[in-house]
Amino acid sequence: MHLHYLALSIMAAFMTCASAVPIIDFEYHDYVELTYALETLQQMYPEMCDLYSIGQSVDGRELWVLVISGANPEHHTVGVPEVKYVGNMHGNEAVGREMLLQFAEELLFMYGFDDDITRFVDRTRIHILPTMNPDGFEDAAPGCTGVMGRYNRNGYDLNRNFPDYFEENDTPIQAETQAIMDWIETESFVLSANLHGGALLANYPYDNLSPEDKKKANDTSPYSKAPDDDILRHLALSYSQPHPTMHVFNETFCGGSEGGFKDGITNGADWYPVAGCMQDYNYINLGCLELTLEIGCCKYPEEEHLEAYWMENRKSLLEYIKQAHRGVTGIVYDLFGRYIPNAKVTVVGRDNPYPFRTNANGEYWRILLPGIYTIMVEKEGYLSQTQEVLVKNYLYNVEQVDFYLDEGGTSGASILKAIFQIQMLLVFSIFAWRLC
Incomplete structure (x- = not known):
């Protein structure tokens, strides 16, 4: 039995006798540990969160979502926006997986103590999917580069697997991708982000452009401007600016040859065009504004660095998702x-x-x-x-x-006038009958 699982089980058994305390350690949680961590959070804060699965991975692992809300975590409340975070889409980009566990507990533990968090949780329904690719994570190992564990069990890159608006994507839809597509059809998501690693920047739509536009462009990576480019840039800045280093040009090199990124943000296609990406699918097909957040130069840092990553991303994770409350x-x-x-x-x-x-x-x-x-x-x-x-x-x-x-070409004024006339006719008829 995993020691972490044992600790969580003991805590769950005694939670009725003890005050809630933080339980998510700065360590990597495999599938079993992740499941029990989420279950324990749900048991510790039953009035504020609910745990559900949106489907299974190729190997049959549940794609767990922890939903948090001060209103009604189990169901949508009219007037309360739905938002989401997705992590670990690439199995070896593991740091986002742990940041989302920390973020979930932060929202729950600090509710009622931190005014900013309390206000946000009371007015929002937050869905957190720590890992979209649990099979890939099981194959991955700590390291800042490489691709081992990146793909799903069938060997597909999940961030190249969605239907693409700009060009045909003939890769077969994977179980994890289908689960996401079904999920976002059932919830009215307003704002979203998916967390990656291996770079340090906030990437906004569009990620792709038409083959014709690619041919016309002199630049091999042309800017692909979306209709909501202004707000998408703002959203990217809402993450990069509170981050201590993401907005600093020299910090975004990450040892690469392409140079840094001004303000720590980039248009997706301007970085490099990608077909079949998740953020474009969310935005174009469902009207959910989504960004791809590259939250660290190292894809899978050693556990000793996780706390530092959390301190760097803690404020940005909250500031970004709060942007659902504007407009x-x-x-x-x-x-x-x-x-x-x-x-x-x-x-x-x-x-x-x-x-x-x-x-x-x-x-x-x-x-x-x-x-x-x-x-x-x-x-x-x-x-x-x-x-x-x-x-x-x-x-x-x-x-x-x-x-x-107004229905069927009949104006609202006409309808109301007709109703008023009928009412007056009835009143007159009753009055005339009584006179007789």
């Missing part, structure tokens, strides 16, 4: 106050490949920088509607803009 949100209703799901929500002037859409509760979120925007909502069978909104420059003051759509 505009709202609910789309019909004139009878019923939710309208799957309505298109467009920021006029931003031609996203696929429109952002409302969820089953009619909710939408658009993370935006300060400014004046025109929001347009469309749904087949209803008249489209636009509203102008002023977005302010601070968190937790998301503009609430609801829409009430």
Whole structure:
């Protein structure tokens, strides 16, 4: 039996008799240890977190997600944005796996003591998937370079395995990739990031561009600008700036030959084009803004360095994911106050490949920088509607803009007028009958 598992089991047995204390050590957790660590956190904080699996790896290991919320961890709450962190997509890039365990415990342990964390947890539902590639991790070993353990059990790079908007991706969809795709179809994720290692930077969409544009570009790595380039750059900076070294140009060389990165951020394709990446799939297909965070020059550092990595990334992990609380949100209703799901929500002037859409509760979120925007909502069978909104420059003051759509080309005023006329006719009829 693993000593770490034994310690966790003892703690779980006595948790009703003792106050909660931090249990996640600065050490690597294999699959068994990771499972028990997550189970123990869930048992220690049952009112704040829930543990579920989104599927299994090729070898049958569960892809565990710990969800944390001060509102309702088990289910979505209307008005509460869903966010996520994914780690260890490449099995040998292991440091992110441990950072997410530390982050999960930080949110739980400091809730009620740290005002910033408490406010965030009360207003957000946070999903944490520490490892997307548990099979690869079991094959990997400490080391700053190399590829052993990078791929899944079938030998595929999971960050080249998603359907690609720009070009055909004929790699067979892997079990881990399919689990992610199914997961993000069921949750209305607003903001996300996946954690990698081997570099030090925040990478934002697009990661790829069309083959025609590649041929036209003189630069072998052309900038591939997304419609939300301004907010994506802001999100990247929200991670790199609080990090003590990521935003420092000379610190981002990581011993490579390509040079450093200004402010510690880069457009994905401008670094190097990648087809089938997860961040583009999230953003283009689901309307979830996602970044790829390279959080250290060493892919799999020795355990003695984990605490230092945590201290470097601790603030950035929180500051980044808090950005879900800026911009505009709202609910789309019909004139009878019923939710309208799957309505298109467009920021006029931003031609996203696929429109952002409302969820089953009619909710939408658009993370935006300060400014004046025109929001347009469309749904087949209803008249489209636009509203102008002023977005302010601070968190937790998301503009609430609801829409009430008219059906079938009949204006809301006409409907209300008709209802009023019917009511008045009924009143007059009753009055006339009584006079008789």
